[in-house]
Amino acid sequence: MELKVVPIKISEGVNIIIGQSHFIKTVEDLYETLTSSSTSIRFGLAFCESSGPALIRHDGNDKSLESKAVEIASQIACGHIFVILLANAYPINVLNRVKMVEEVTSIYCATANPVEVIVAETEQGRGILGVIDGVKPKGVEGEEDKEQRKAFLRRIGYKR
DSSP, rough: EEEEEEEOOOOOOOEEEEEESSSSSSSHHHHHHHHOOSSSOOOEEEOOOOTOOOOEEEEEOOOOHHHHHHHHHHHHHHTTTTEEEEESOOOOHHHHHHHTTTTTTEEEEEEEEOOEEEEEESSSSSEEEEEEEOOOOOOOOOOOHHHHHHHHHTTTTTTT
């Protein structure tokens, strides 16, 4: 077995969701889930099929995000994983709905941070062991930091 680190970089203003699923129907079901979540959401998604023709299946309503999702899925290259790239929305807007898609088995991350995907490769194939999402903590939140956090959440409309 060989361990690999796959660095994933996304553009400013884009969020990524990486998860695992178990069936080719995932692409159409995720597409329907995302399009019905918001009229302004822009997204691309890719799914690594792990049997039969073993293709990277893809769809989306934004061709550049769809193309980038395929590129990222190709870099990760693990069976039955999916990549969703979001613009004009945050993962919090769609994550519970994505989790409820009947083929989805797990979510590895939902973030706008740089991500490193830890992959194990054997003779049979590749699988995600986990992800590194962003950087390690630099300290503990103080009172000023708490106020900034609260102000930020209100500024972007998630708290009143």
